[in-house]
Each structure stands twice: as C-alpha cells, then as structure tokens.
Amino acid sequence: MSDLRVSGLVKRYGKVTALDGLSFEVAAGEFFCLLGPSAAGKTTALRAISGLERLQAGAIRFGGRDITEAPVQGRGIAMIFQTFALYPHLTVRENLAYPLREAGVEAGEIARRVGEVAEKLRIGHTLERKPTTASGGEQQRIAIGRALVRRPQLLLLDEPLTNLDAKLRHDTRAEFKRLHRELGMTMLYATPDELEALSMGQRIGVLRAGRMVQVGTPDELFERPDDSFVAAQVGSPKMNLIEGRSVRDGRRIALPFGELEGGPWAAALAAFPAGTGILFGVRPSDIVPAEGEPRGPRLASEVHLTEPLGDVTVLDLVANGVPLRMVLPEERAVRYREGDHLQVELRLENSHLFALDTGTAIR
Amino acid sequence: MSTLVSPALPQAPRPAPRIALWMVLGAILGALVVMVGALFLLPPAVGWWVALAGCAGAAILAVAYAWERHNYGPLLVAPALALLFLLNIFPLMWSFGLSFFAFRANRLAPPRFVGLENYVGVLSDPVVWERLQTTALAVVLTVSLQMVVGFLLALLFEKQFPGRRYLLILVLTPMMLSFVAVGAFFRYYYEPTFGLLSQFVRIFTGQPFILLDTPAGAMAGIIFADAWMWSPFVMLLVLAGLVSVPKYLYEAAEIDRASWWRRFRTITFPYIRGLLLLALLFRTIEAFKLFDVVFLLTEGGPGTSTETIAVYVYRLAFQYFRTSQSAALAYIILFIVIVLTNLYLYFVNRRAREA
Numbered sequence: 001m002s003d004l005r006v007s008g009l010v011k012r013y014g015k016v017t018a019l020d021g022l023s024f025e026v027a028a029g030e031f032f033c034l035l036g037p038s039a040a041g042k043t044t045a046l047r048a049i050s051g052l053e054r055l056q057a058g059a060i061r062f063g064g065r066d067i068t069e070a071p072v073q074g075r076g077i078a079m080i081f082q083t084f085a086l087y088p089h090l091t092v093r094e095n096l097a098y099p100l101r102e103a104g105v106e107a108g109e110i111a112r113r114v115g116e117v118a119e120k121l122r123i124g125h126t127l128e129r130k131p132t133t134a135s136g137g138e139q140q141r142i143a144i145g146r147a148l149v150r151r152p153q154l155l156l157l158d159e160p161l162t163n164l165d166a167k168l169r170h171d172t173r174a175e176f177k178r179l180h181r182e183l184g185m186t187m188l189y190a191t192p193d194e195l196e197a198l199s200m201g202q203r204i205g206v207l208r209a210g211r212m213v214q215v216g217t218p219d220e221l222f223e224r225p226d227d228s229f230v231a232a233q234v235g236s237p238k239m240n241l242i243e244g245r246s247v248r249d250g251r252r253i254a255l256p257f258g259e260l261e262g263g264p265w266a267a268a269l270a271a272f273p274a275g276t277g278i279l280f281g282v283r284p285s286d287i288v289p290a291e292g293e294p295r296g297p298r299l300a301s302e303v304h305l306t307e308p309l310g311d312v313t314v315l316d317l318v319a320n321g322v323p324l325r326m327v328l329p330e331e332r333a334v335r336y337r338e339g340d341h342l343q344v345e346l347r348l349e350n351s352h353l354f355a356l357d358t359g360t361a362i363r
Numbered sequence: 364m365s366t367l368v369s370p371a372l373p374q375a376p377r378p379a380p381r382i383a384l385w386m387v388l389g390a391i392l393g394a395l396v397v398m399v400g401a402l403f404l405l406p407p408a409v410g411w412w413v414a415l416a417g418c419a420g421a422a423i424l425a426v427a428y429a430w431e432r433h434n435y436g437p438l439l440v441a442p443a444l445a446l447l448f449l450l451n452i453f454p455l456m457w458s459f460g461l462s463f464f465a466f467r468a469n470r471l472a473p474p475r476f477v478g479l480e481n482y483v484g485v486l487s488d489p490v491v492w493e494r495l496q497t498t499a500l501a502v503v504l505t506v507s508l509q510m511v512v513g514f515l516l517a518l519l520f521e522k523q524f525p526g527r528r529y530l531l532i533l534v535l536t537p538m539m540l541s542f543v544a545v546g547a548f549f550r551y552y553y554e555p556t557f558g559l560l561s562q563f564v565r566i567f568t569g570q571p572f573i574l575l576d577t578p579a580g581a582m583a584g585i586i587f588a589d590a591w592m593w594s595p596f597v598m599l600l601v602l603a604g605l606v607s608v609p610k611y612l613y614e615a616a617e618i619d620r621a622s623w624w625r626r627f628r629t630i631t632f633p634y635i636r637g638l639l640l641l642a643l644l645f646r647t648i649e650a651f652k653l654f655d656v657v658f659l660l661t662e663g664g665p666g667t668s669t670e671t672i673a674v675y676v677y678r679l680a681f682q683y684f685r686t687s688q689s690a691a692l693a694y695i696i697l698f699i700v701i702v703l704t705n706l707y708l709y710f711v712n713r714r715a716r717e718a
Contacts, residue, residue, distance in 0.1 A: 088612075
C-alpha cells in the first residue's frame with residue numbers, strides 16, 4: 001500500500017494551461033475523486049501521474065518514491081480510459097493477459113489470474129470473442145479486468161462511465177465501490193459528474209482551470225463549500241446563488257427581495273466594508289413553504305415551473321424577479337401548480353455567503 | 364358571369380417524334396448484321412468501309428432519336444463512350460478475334476482461321492516460358508524491394524519531424540513522373556562515361572562502370588529504377604494504415620508495459636495488414652506488365668536477359684510481325700492480370716466489410 005503525493009504540477013500546451021500548479025495527496029487505499037467540468041485538467045492530471053504526459057514543473061511521489069521522471073512502464077500504475085482502449089484485434093482473453101505477458105509472469109499464472117478476474121467481473125463468456133462483439137457494459141468490465149489483472153498499487157480511472165448509458169452507469173458505480181472494498185487498492189477517479197464523485201469518493205478534490213479548489217469528504221464539500229464554484233458543482237439540484245451586497249455595519253446583506261441578517265456568516269461579514277458585493281447561497285432543500293411559527297425570513301414568490309422527479313419535485317420559483325429553486329417531497333409538492341403564489345421560508349442557519357469577486361466563502 | 368379562367372398559354376406545338384425506338388434498335392441490329400456480313404463476305408478493303416458505314420448510320424439514328432426527345436444526358440456521354448469503344452473495346456475485341464486467325468500485319472494475305480493454334484503455339488514456345496521466368500524474377504525482386512522500402516518510409520513519415528512536409532513531397536515525386544522521364548533519367552544515371560554511377564565507381568576502380576553490360580547488372584538497374592518510382596506508392600498505402608491506428612491504443616499498451624515489438628505486432632500490424640496485402644497485389648499486377656523502364660533502359664538486353672513478357676509481346680507484334688500470335692500471348696497475360704485483379708478486388712471488399 002502506498003500513497004500518492006502530487007505537488008505543483010504545471011502542464012501547458014502552447015498557450016493553453018491545462019495544469020496550473022495542481023497539488024493534492026491521496027492516502028493509501030483511498031478512493032479519491034477528481035471532480036471538475038470539462039477542460040478543468042482532470043484527464044491531464046491522470047495522464048501526468050501515469051507518465052503519458054510530460055510536465056513542465058511539479059513532482060509526483062508514489063509510495064515514497066519520486067516517479068516524476070520514471071518511464072510509464074516502470075510506475076506500477078494501471079489506468080482505465082474513457083474510450084476503454086481495448087485492443088480490437090485480440091480476443092478478450094488476450095486483452096486481459098496483455099499487461100502480464102512481458103512482466104515475467106509464467107503462462108500458468110497468467111491463465112489463473114485471467115480466469116480469476118474474468119469470474120470476478122462476470123465476463124467469462126466473452127473470453128474467446130473479440131472485444132468489439134461485447135456489449136458496452138461488458139467492454140467496460142473487460143477494461144477494468146485488464147487493469148486489475150496486474151494487481152496495480154494505484155488505479156487511475158479517466159471518466160470510465162461517460163460512454164455508458166444511464167442504467168449501466170448506476171450499476172457500474174456500485175461495481176467500482178465493491179471492487180474497491182474487496183481489493184483495497186488506491187483509486188484515483190476523474191469525473192465531471194458530481195453524483196459519481198459524491199456516491200463513490202471517500203474524498204473529493206474539486207478542480208477548476210488546472211488548480212485544486214477544495215479537497216474534502218463528500219459531506220464537507222456539501223456542507224462547507226470553500227468557494228462558490230464548489231457550491232455550484234456539488235449538490236443536485238444546484239445551490240441557489242443570489243447576487244447582493246452588504247449594507248450598513250456589514251452585518252446585513254441586501255438582496256433583490258429584501259435584507260437578511262443573522263446567518264452563520266454574520267460575524268465574518270462584519271470584517272468587510274459596507275457595499276461589498278456578495279453571493280448568497282441557499283440549497284433548494286433549505287427553502288420550505290412558510291407554515292406555522294416563522295423560523296426564518298419569509299418571502300413571497302410565484303411558482304414558475306414544476307419538475308416532478310419521482311419521489312421529489314423541483315419547484316422553480318420567482319421571488320421579486322429572482323429565480324429560486326426549491327425541492328419538496330412529492331406528496332407536499334402536488335398541491336402547487338404553475339402560477340400559484342407561495343410564501344416561502346429560508347433556513348438561514350444553513351445558508352452560505354461568498355465574496356462576489358473571488359468566490360471565497362465568508363464565514 | 365365572369366369566372367377566373369386563365370387564358371390558355373400558347374404552347375409550342377410539339378411535333379410527334381418521327382423516330383421510334385424500334386427503328387433505332389432495328390438499325391443497331393441491322394448494322395451488326397451488315398458488319399459481320401461485310402467482314403466475312405466482302406474483301407477486307409471494301410468490307411471495312413461498309414461495316415463503318417453501317418455503324419455510322421445506326422449511330423446517327425440513335426442521336427436523332429435522343430435529340431427529338433430532348434434527352435441530352437446520354438447525348439453528352441455518347442462521345443466519350445464512342446471514343447472508349449473505338450480506342451479500347453473495339454481493338455480489344457478485334458485482337459481477340461485475331462488471336463484465332465493466322466495473320467501478319469506486314470503481309471497482304473487475308474486472315475486465315477486456325478482455331479486455338481496460336482494459343483497452343485505460344486504456350487508450347489520455350490521462349491515464352493523463358494520470358495515469363497525473367498518477368499517473375501523481376502516482379503519478385505522489384506515488388507519485395509518496393510514493399511520493404513515503402514514500409515520503412517511509412518514508418519519514418521508516421522513521425523512528426525521538422526521538414527516532414529517537404530521531404531514527403533520530394534519522396535512522392537517519382538510516382539508522379541512519366542515512365543519515359545524515369546527511363547531517360549536512369550539512362551543518364553547509368554551512362555558509362557558521364558553517368559553519376561559510373562563516375563562514382565571510377566573513384567574506387569579507376570575504370571568506367573557499365574552497369575547494364577551484365578545480365579545481373581541490367582536486372583539490378585531495372586529493379587532499382589522501378590522500385591525508386593513505386594516505393595512511394597507502397598508508402599502512401601501503409602502510411603494511411605499507420606495513421607488510422609487510434610493513439611489511445613498505444614497509450615494503453617504503454618501502460619500495460621508492452622515492448623515496442625509487441626506493440627507493433629498486436630496493434631500496428633493488424634491495422635496495416637490489409638493495406639500491405641493490397642499494396643502487394645497492386646504492385647504485382649503493375650510489375651507484371653513491366654515494359655517502359657525495361658524498354659528505355661536495356662531494350663531487353665544484354666541478349667534477352669532482361670526481356671520481360673511485356674517486351675516480348677511488343678517484339679512479337681511490331682518487330683517479328685507475328686501479329687495474331689502476339690494477340691494470343693497478350694490475351695494469356697490479360698487472363699493472368701484479371702485473375703490477380705479479382706484477388707485484389709476480393710481483398711478490397713473484405714477490408715471494406717471489416718471496416
């Protein structure tokens with residue numbers, strides 16, 4: 001078991017900067033997700049760690065060894081590609097055996113390991129066929145098998161679910177979790193999909209423009225986003241982010257639908273001068289219909305659109321010209337129709353505040 | 364009561380076509396009958412003109428038929444078809460017919476039907492087998508040289524390096540030159556007194572070097588010239604295969620710790636296998652007809668050591684004037700080439716199905 005330390009990675013393609021001083025650490029045996037929109041540098045980071053990409057600056061240490069300059073073959077790292085990259089002219093069995101052929105593993109051991117992996121991943125029936133004849137899900141499992149058969153210390157996964165349909169994605173997510181629990185190897189998983197990151201990652205690193213914005217457990221990222229970018233990336237439906245500014249002594253904020261005070265951010269906000277631009281963030285689940293004793297600020301809104309998602313319904317509200325998203329259990333949402341007027345209450349204690357210019361959390 | 368009826372537009376009265384389809388078909392059939400009859404019954408000098416007149420008559424009727432119906436498409440294609448027929452199909456059929464007759468183009472004696480005698484004569488002629496052996500040797504040597512050089516060039520040009528574009532244009536140039544230019548170029552190149560090769564050898568031996576003087580040297584000279592011209596063709600095909608290999612396969616293989624040789628065998632080669640086979644067949648077909656370079660460089664010499672079958676056909680036809688025999692031999696060669704071509708097409712189609 002070994003841990004991965006990545007520090008100050010810089011990679012430029014001509015004028016485009018893919019990695020801009022990326023640093024993070026992955027503990028031994030951890031399932032770590034790199035989350036970020038496309039072109040955030042996830043793939044480049046994985047390719048740099050695998051050795052396929054040469055860096056302009058930075059260091060990669062793996063298991064206490066500096067592998068920044070090590071050849072691809074000598075790193076002991078396996079990788080699963082978004083395209084699967086199965087060898088089309090070899091049978092599935094030959095594909096699975098490929099990483100072992102030149103590693104000095106004897107024939108009997110190769111056959112045994114291939115059989116073992118094929119059984120674990122339920123691809124035994126495809127062994128004698130060409131990978132192109134296998135279904136998408138099978139191809140995915142063959143690609144996983146080819147990476148696992150060599151028993152790597154570190155497994156890199158580059159958006160491995162992107163080419164699968166929604167149902168298969170769900171199943172394969174569970175498969176990855178199961179494999180990680182059973183094999184206990186370090187896994188570094190790049191994905192643009194927060195659902196994948198939140199459901200699988202023990203820790204998640206959020207990437208933006210080649211830099212790490214925040215690293216934390218799914219709960220930490222969800223409850224204490226350091227940055228409005230993280231707040232927008234993590235959580236579904238997305239957090240409502242409303243532009244405003246601080247007023248008077250800096251303990252209150254002015255939003256298009258009124259002034260608010262007394263959030264968890266109030267003390268930190270006092271350090272800023274009045275008139276500072278802010279982003280007020282409140283998750284759709286922290287907006288509720290106003291009933292009984294007021295527990296937070298209330299505002300009038302109109303239901304603009306309802307999106308039933310099965311057990312929950314997303315309501316698109318408009319409050320004084322500001323769009324707000326609210327999520328309600330299905331049985332409570334049925335009574336609201338598009339065009340209805342609705343008094344809602346904000347759970348101010350769960351709200352977030354970010355500086356408008358830098359996006360940094362104020363707390 | 365006024366209804367809105369637009370006045371009938373004055374329509375140009377379209378005359379009923381005067382020529383019907385049966386007339387055209389009849390004319391073509393008539394022309395065929397006239398042609399066959401004239402060629403067999405009348406003396407050749409008269410029969411030829413009668414046959415031509417019959418054809419012209421049928422053609423004029425067909426043109427008029429299409430013109431009347433404003434059917435200009437076929438009319439526009441017709442000249443090309445006529446030219447093709449006149450220059451390719453007619454001589455082909457004519458020589459096929461001739462191959463069953465005893466005929467010499469430099470004698471006035473009319474063709475005499477002899478059946479398969481020419482074919483039997485040609486196939487039992489030891490000279491023909493000798494020439495076929497020479498041809499086979501030349502084909503094997505030049506095609507293997509082209510394959511090797513073309514393949515290595517493709518491996519080189521698969522990489523990106525400064526000046527690649529310009530070098531590529533330079534390497535492709537020989538393929539685009541005319542045969543005569545290549546022949547003339549190598550004639551000067553091998554020339555004993557001031558040719559580059561001779562001058563170069565003279566530095567070491569002090570003697571002028573006459574490459575084309577020995578059978579082996581002459582063959583080498585021809586092979587080199589032909590391979591120089593056609594290696595780029597093999598390179599283009601192989602290069603197309605090489606660039607079609609997805610880059611991520613190489614990356615996956617690198618991650619999987621595969622050696623260069625193993626990567627080549629399991630990833631690169633399967634992608635270029637089909638194209639290599641195509642290059643091999645295509646070049647074999649072409650090399651089988653090797654004529655121009657041989658004729659320009661050695662004229663088959665010294666002796667007959669480099670006389671390929673194509674050169675021999677030429678000699679039979681235009682130097683020995685055994686016209687009908689040369690036609691028979693040409694048809695045997697055509698048969699071989701057709702077999703090879705069908706093999707080629709079979710592999711092309713199989714590759715298309717695989718893709």
